[in-house]
Amino acid sequence: MARSRHHGSHANFSNLSYEQVSSLVQASGVFLYDATTHKVLFAKNDDVPYAPASTTKLMTALLVYEKTGFKGEVRIKREDTLIQPSHVPLIAGEVVSIYQLVEELLIGSCNDAALALARACSGSVEKFVEEMNHKAQLLGCSNTHFVNPHGLFEPGQYTTARDLMRIFQAAIRIPAISQICQTRMIHFQNGGIKRVMYNHNRLLGRYSGMGPAKTGWTRISQHTYAAACERNGHTLYLTILHSPDKWYDARILFDYGFAQVKPQYTVEEKF
Numbered sequence: 001m002a003r004s005r006h007h008g009s010h011a012n013f014s015n016l017s018y019e020q021v022s023s024l025v026q027a028s029g030v031f032l033y034d035a036t037t038h039k040v041l042f043a044k045n046d047d048v049p050y051a052p053a054s055t056t057k058l059m060t061a062l063l064v065y066e067k068t069g070f071k072g073e074v075r076i077k078r079e080d081t082l083i084q085p086s087h088v089p090l091i092a093g094e095v096v097s098i099y100q101l102v103e104e105l106l107i108g109s110c111n112d113a114a115l116a117l118a119r120a121c122s123g124s125v126e127k128f129v130e131e132m133n134h135k136a137q138l139l140g141c142s143n144t145h146f147v148n149p150h151g152l153f154e155p156g157q158y159t160t161a162r163d164l165m166r167i168f169q170a171a172i173r174i175p176a177i178s179q180i181c182q183t184r185m186i187h188f189q190n191g192g193i194k195r196v197m198y199n200h201n202r203l204l205g206r207y208s209g210m211g212p213a214k215t216g217w218t219r220i221s222q223h224t225y226a227a228a229c230e231r232n233g234h235t236l237y238l239t240i241l242h243s244p245d246k247w248y249d250a251r252i253l254f255d256y257g258f259a260q261v262k263p264q265y266t267v268e269e270k271f
Contacts, residue, residue, distance in 0.1 A: 013255035018042070021256045027223075027243035031161035032253050034261055035169075035228075035235040041257045049143050049158035050241040053216030053224040054109045056151030058164075058171040059132050060117060061102055065174050066135075067121045070099045074120040076112075084152060086110035091191045099176075100188055106180045106214060108197040114150035125149065139166045153220045164239040168226040172212045181212030201227070202247055207254065211235075215246070229254050234261040 032042040078092040090112045104113040118128035132146040141163035147154045172178040200215040213227035223246035236257045
C-alpha cells in the first residue's frame with residue numbers, strides 16, 4: 001500500500017498509458033468496461049479465479065430479488081446468527097423485512113443477513129447456494145463457484161473479474177439493488193434500538209460520478225470490488241479481485257478509463 005501513500009489518495013491518474021496502469025495496479029484480477037460503448041478498456045488476469053469475498057452478496061441479492069421481489073418478512077433463527085457477526089448483529093426471534101435485510105446485506109455487508117435471506121428464500125442455505133451456482137451458469141459465468149451466500153473465505157468459492165462483471169451488471173439492472181448499492185447510510189431499528197449503518201464504499205460521495213458498488217475483504221481474499229461510475233454520459237463498470245488496496249486501484253483504473261472514453265459508439269465487444 002506504500003504506492004497509494006506515495007501518490008496521494010486524490011492523485012490524478014488520467015494521463016497514464018495502458019502500460020503505466022498495468023505496472024501500478026496491484027490487484028491480481030481486473031476488468032474495466034465502458035457500458036456506453038461496450039468496449040473493454042482494461043483487463044488483467046480477467047479469467048483467473050480468485051476468492052470473491054463479500055462481492056458474493058451481489059449474487060445473493062440478485063437471487064433474493066428474483067425469488068421475493070424484496071417483499072415479505074423473515075423471522076430470524078438462531079442458526080442465522082451463528083457466524084462472524086456484523087457490527088449490528090441480528091437477534092434470534094425478531095422479525096425483519098426482506099428489504100431491510102437486503103439493505104444490511106449490501107450496505108453493511110452483514111453475513112448474518114445473508115444466511116437469514118438464504119434460509120428464508122430456499123428453505124436452507126445449502127439449497128440457496130445450489131441456486132446461486134445455477135444462476136451463475138445462466139449468466140455465462142464459466143469459472144465461478146459458490147460455497148456460501150456471504151463470501152467469508154471457504155475453499156472452493158471463487159470467481160473471475162470477468163464473471164464478477166456479469167454478476168454485477170445483472171444485479172444493478174434491478175433498480176432496487178442499484179439504489180441500495182449507492183445509498184450512503186440507512187436508519188433502522190434492531191432489537192427495538194434505533195441504529196445507523198454506513199456504506200462500506202469509501203469512494204461513494206468522494207469520487208466524482210460514483211454509483212452503485214459492492215466491496216469485499218477477507219484476510220485471504222484481500223480486497224475485492226465491483227463498482228459503476230458515470231461521467232459525461234459514459235458509465236464505466238469495474239471489477240477488482242485480490243487487491244492489497246482497492247481504493248488505490250479503483251482510482252487509477254477509473255481515472256484511466258474516463259480519459260479513454262470519447263463521445264462516439266464503437267463496435268460492441270462481447271465478453
